[in-house]
Amino acid sequence: MATNPNRVKDRLAIGLMAPTWIVLGGLFLLPLAILIGVSFHPPDDAGNPQPVDHWGSYIQSGDWAANYVTSAHPVYVRVAIRSLWLAVATTVLCLLIGYPVAFYIALAAPANRKNPLLALAVIPFWTSFLIRISAWRLILQDDGALNTLLIWLHLIDSPLKLMDTPLAVMIGLVYGELPFMILPLYASLEKLDRTLLEASADLGASGSATFRRVTFPLSMPGVIAGCVLVFIPGIGQFIVSDLLGGSRSMLIGNLIQNQFTSGRDKPLGAAVALELTVAVLAMLITYAIWAKRTGAEAAL
């Protein structure tokens, strides 16, 4: 009897998927499982998870949830709210700055200028993020490039306090995340069927009405993808706030990172990291449900 072609196909599919599963399983699912495990342990003096002797009494005593209870402390909640606010503001600013840029490159720029412009949006990736954010210190510090320029122009008398402020963190975040907004927006605007714009004009809509009723709604997948790509790294960000925000601009990312390093409480860090993951997932799922119910263009 001949080999069942479906079985061959199945085996081929398993074979082709194997590398993906190994990478996903080894580098994502396994660490996630470890993180979940660690978050339910008490810390020892070195900050590592301490083995639990009697799980029965440990669970009964309620100590298993100790890390989660700690994470609800007002100090931490304030950090979480600040992170959320900053991530939302960064996303909105990136959208406001990135949309016109993507629109120009995709729909208005002459054909021979598109690729150079896109390259400009991508070129920053050639330099380490750490170095680029450090460079902002040179721009924003008291005797930095920006203050020097403003004083030279006689717009200000004494340097503005920019470094180590939430504003500096926001500037750094917007700067760092902007390409992640521009690229998906460009992709969705680029594949927009131009005859739809002509059809809109033909039916009586002016340029701004066409944008409102055709261009923007049809670019929603790009808007959503861009916002997700900016928001998620934005809320977990710790490098920018570390380098530009000073001690008073701690974000949830810094909080998690600290627990694993100088804070010496890996279980607490694991608990907060999981809370952040679950919160972001919950937001994405809520959006997906809403999008499905309203029939909006879902990009997820």
Added chain:
Amino acid sequence: MDSCIEIRGVTKRFGDFAAVDRVTLTIGRGEFFSLLGPSGCGKTTLLRMLAGFEHPSEGSLLIDGREMAGVPPYDRPVNLVFQHYALFPHLTVARNISFGLRYQKIIRREEPARIAEAMELVRLSGLENRKPDQLSGGQRQRVALARALVLRPKVLLLDEPLGALDQKLRKEMQVELKSLQRRLGITFVFVTHDQEEALTMSDRIAVMNGGRVEQAEASATIFERPATRFVAAFLGATNIIEGAVVRPEKMVLNVSAAPDGGDWRSLAVVVEERVYQGINTIWTVRTDDGERLTICRQNTTPFDPAASAVGEKQFVWWDRRHAVPLTGENNGH
């Protein structure tokens, strides 16, 4: 004739290339007018200038007596049915159709009635809440029509609107479009490369070639009395004898030459090919001068394999009154 569109000496250049070259045409009110020609002949560019998406390099366009220079597409009393329909994929059928109503001076309350009327006109009722990707090609075509017609334009421009449909649906839509046009009395300007389609629907046809209008006349005239070699060839008549065109169906094969003195003329030929097509049989024959002619005969009697077979010497006959001199030939076409 009461004119609706006047095209006066319009040229459109893209760089050095003249896509439309000194075209002058008048299209009457309520007329079904076709721009017919091969791809690249300038017919679509001309249509896009009427819609306002391209601007003439020279000459002027008047619609309903009004000069169109500087009038943007959204202020023109015309609507365009796009080649691939250009329906808004994010909107339902009803909202596609109502898209342009917002810009008309009508009362909001009247909108539902107008939409329902337009949907009924193109027989789409019941599909209001579908999205374009849930429709068949023919249904999309109807939505595109309804979306334009609901605005009651002075002129409806159609850019090869039937090109994407299969043969059968196409034939149905041809008849439907024609009757729709007659009922509404709107001027239709229809772009096509399909001569049969143009003949089926149009009151008048302008045959275009290389950016110029070769001939613009009533459909039957274009077909029966082509003015140039190009028009004759484009409409499927390639027989040119002594500077005149004779259509294939107006020629017959015979075993002997035509008698002198009558209206019948004849030429000695050799049959090169014979193709039985069911309704018709088509012969390709060669004259002594090496010219090839096509003869078409309707199979009114049972097919006889022995009649005018390949390799036979025959005479081709035609009535000299059916030989149409090519009066429009100039500058050595």
